Amino acid sequence: MTEEIVWRIAGGSGDGIDSTSQNFAKALMRSGLDVFTHRHYPSRIRGGHTYVEVRAGPDDVASRGDGYNFLLALGDSFARNPQEDAYYGNEEAKPLAENLDELREGGVIVYDEGLIDPEEIPDFEERVEENDWNVYPLDLRGMAREKGREVMRNTAGVGATAALLDYDLEHVEDLMEDAMSGEVLEANLEILEAAYQQVKEMEFSHDLRMPTGDHDEEQVLLSGSNAIAFGALDEGCRFISGYPMTPWTEVFTLMSKYLPEMGGVSEQVEDEIAAAALALGASHAGVKAMSGSSGGGFALMSEPLGLAEMTETPVVLIEAMRAGPSTGMPTKPEQSDLEHVLYTSQGDSSRVVFAPGNVMEAYEQTREAFRIAYEYQLPAIVLYDQKLSGELRNVDESFFDREPNPDLGETLTEEELAEAAHHASGKFQRFQHDPDNDKGVSPRSIPGQKGGKFLATGNEHTPEGHISEDPDNRVAQLERRLGKLDTIRDDLDEQEGSHQSYHGPEDADYGILTFGSQQGTVEEAVDRLNEAGHSVKSLGVSGVMPLAEAEITEFLESVDEALVVEMTASAQFRGLVQKEIGRFGPKMNSLLKYNGNPFEPHEIVEGFETIIEGSEPAPTTRFVPAAGD
Amino acid sequence: MSAFNAIGEDREVERDEYTPGIEPQATWCPGCGDFGVLKALKGAMADLGKDPEEILLVTGIGCSGKLSSYFDSYGFHTIHGRALPIARAAKLANPELEVIAAGGDGDGYGIGGNHFMHTARENHDFTYIVFNNEIFGLTKGQTSPTSPKGHKSKTQPHGSAKSPIRPLTTALTAGATYAARTAAVNPNQAQEILVEAIEHDGFSHIDFLTQCPTWNKDAKQYVPYVDVQQSDDYDFDVSDRREAADMMQKTEEALYEGEVLTGRFYHEADRPSYGQEKRELGEMPDEPLAERYHDDDYEWERSYDLLDPHK
Secondary structure (H helix, E strand, O other), rough: OOOOOEEEEEEEOOOOOHHHHHHHHHHHHOOEEEEEEEOOOOOOOOOOOEEEEEEEEOOOOOOOOEEEEEEEEOOOOOOOOOOOOOOOOOOOOOOHOOOOOOOEEEEEEEEEOOOOOHOOOOHHHHHHHOOOOOEEEEEHHHHHHOOOOOOHHHHHHHHHHHHHHOOOOOHHHHHHHHOHHHHHHHHHHHHHHHHHHHHOOOOOOOOOOOOOOOOOEEEEEEHHHHHHHHHHHHHHOEEEEEOOOOOHHHHHHOOOOOOOHHOOOEEEEEHHHHHHHHHHHHHHOOEEEEEEEEHHHHHHOOHHHHHHHHHOOOOEEEEEEEOOOOEEEEOOOOOOOHHHHHHHHOOOOOOEEOOOOHHHHHHHHHHHHHHHHHHHHOOEEEEEHHHHHHHHEEEEEEHHHOOOOOOOOOOHHHHHHHHHOOOOOOOOOOOOOOOOOOOOOOOOOOOOOOHHHHHHHHOOOOOOOOOOOOHHHHHHHHHHHHHHHHHHHHHHHHOOOOOEEEEOOOOEEEEEEEEEEHHHHHHHHHHHHHHHOOOOOEEEEOOOEEEEEHHHHHHHOOEEEEEEEEEEOOHHHHHHHHHHHOOOHHHEEEEEEEOOOOHHHHHHHHHHHHHHOOOOOOOOEEEEOOOOO | OOOOOOOOOOOOOOOOOOOOOOOOOOOOOOOOOOOHHHHHHHHHHHOOOOOHEEEEEOOOOOOOHHHHHOOEEEEOOOOOOOOOHHHHHHHHHOOOEEEEEEEEEHHHHHHHHHHHHHHHHHHHOOOEEEEEOOOEOOOOOOEEEOOOOOOOOOEEOOOOOOOOOOOOHHHHOOOOEEEEEEEEOOOHHHHHHHHHHHOOOOEEEEEOOOOOOOOOOOOOOOOEEEEEOOHHHHHOOOOOOOHHHHHHHHHHHHOOOOOOOEEEEEOOOOOOOHHHHHHOOOOOOOOHHHOOOOOOOOOOOOOOOOOOOOO
16 A cells, blocks of 8 residues: 555657646546646657656645656657658657656556567666566557557556556546547547556556545646636736747746637737737736746846836736756756846836745735736736646635736726826826825826826836936935835735745744745655654745745744755855845755756755755755855 | 727817927927927827827837827837837727827837837737938937948948848838838828828838938938829829839838938728737727726636636
């Protein structure tokens, strides 16, 4: 009897690995388990090693695990390219060969003997023996061919998985019936059943079984990208403009799917400068609008971002980080755009940045980004990464049972505009500091309203929008814009539920500090460290601008020493904490990972033990000594 | 009925209504062609009876960008070269707004060249005025995309090796449905063209020749222009692409040597605007998106209703 299954399906890009894993994860969720997926794929359209892990257990699963215990290796059907002799020979076996390192002892291997010849893998037999793996070669391609089409070998693999893990096929069949129809459905069901029966009759050497779970209520399976799109829709966003770039494209395509149906507008435009500028234009005209990109595209948005700050135009920008600099590694996660997003664009800037730590936070903080942007008339950014973008997890359906919020923030009606202060030129004092409004927000008018005309300009300007280089006006306007950040900090502090996530015993001796998508992995590591006798707690920070100073200060004050975990090579998050708080330097140690893969819990456990107990660094991590050492 | 009362009320408008209540100190040089654009725009809007508050004037950076400071309507003085994407979205968000975009030759044909091409091809329903004085004025006289080949400036002391861009042919090739050239020294023609361009349901591009008395004394900005529509020598079908292209070529070559033709060069009246195309495809609501936020009875859909496929 096992506690959890981590099922890895591997194949070539374009072989349907993604959709098969999504459906399998959904079937597991429907049968009452908590699921979490981790996706690894290359930057190419077809072929090349790709895998998805589905981790499933009876209790809350909030991160990828350490390695995995069930491999379904399908073979890369695109590995051989007859037109291109230059291609690197036979890579069909990669889905088996490339995945052996992380397979746990006693794990199960199912490989497609129709495509993979294990003899091509040096020392395969030795490793199987050494690790006590249970290997089941199956002609998945043959089964698929016989009853349908070759591409359906994924289905055969799922059927075999169900048989090997003693999992009820019904959940998979239900899903297939929901997803397809006609001959395709018939063929898939036949293949599923045939593979299941064939494997059932075999003798098993393993003792892995699918765990059972029982949800109290209906669940939904969502990715971080789904959650961001849903958060935006619920907050009344009805305009998006963008340019495709991995991994931001996922949010963009989701919004492009939903918006026209919901009476909104989606625009794919010529570049990211235009994309962000369109969002500003729509917002200026009175619509809740968003744009977004990934590192390189966000770099182009630097100009419109500054314009939004200067003109106090509300807008939400989404930044999906991937490994940089430049084009970097398009399909691999990193958190190293943090400083880029905090400081890009000229001048002293006023912007808000949220870095959600999981799917639920991605939804909530996208809503919060819109609320803050429109209430305070400035750009708000949702900073996440390739990891959170594509990972799926189950969430209670009721979580989404919330009221929409189409509120544009402080806008005046025409009656109010008639009473409002106007300049001698006839213009409405759009950028006037309102003494009754201690938020530093000046209510705005929407173009087309009577009595509301004003000039929005990227130059410094007077209250009605006339360009001005008057020193007193400059100071007043700039201070009002920058001052909003303090008000926002207070506002966020007052919100129900913190934007920071605490985990572990309150009185722990040591702390792990992280931001964004590493939160779940850190929390799992904290549990294991405490089980192993350490005294550790963690703080996952989402409020990076304004930085959650009070909470971080309190957290760092309460521990003897802290480990700062982040996917950057230059300790950007730790640098931010030091810059903003200016203390705790000697208390903070860095655990950094920047090889293109997110942390696994054991790496954080080892990193913690290494730093606290002084053993050798693990090979995939880099340890930065504490400042002041 | 519109949620924005300034929109859709037909009334007599005096051109002075577009002059800010106190005259801001114009930073344009004496004799600048930009005054001619301002005058023509006021005249055209008065002819059309547009309420100043239903107009959104989106401008770029440079002397031309200051148009929105001296024309009294809703204004958005944006960033260098980016007036078009901002104008596009404002028009999509509220198609009832009368959107005008304006920029200079450096702004519109240089840094904003990409947006120019794409706005033209999408056929957004607004008018784009490009102040063309063949020079970077506000940065004190550098070579611009419309400066003639061989033009010497501090940044190109040996003379530019580049041929000037051809704005009208570029607009036509990209897909603009209205393209005209006029000049600040010819305010009556300019006003007439602006009226027609603003009324046009699609993207109208106006290459507006504006003299720069300070930095570009050599340019042929003061020569008399020939109005192609007024001259029997230049009879052509303004709705015919091929004939329009031919005439455009004539004016674009003549700008630097010979007599300069101005007037309407292309007018394609029956192609639906981008917004219309999107509405027909079901990609844009019939009612202005911006109005929905003022409609208390509108029922906002929730993501909760989209959860089924995720169960």
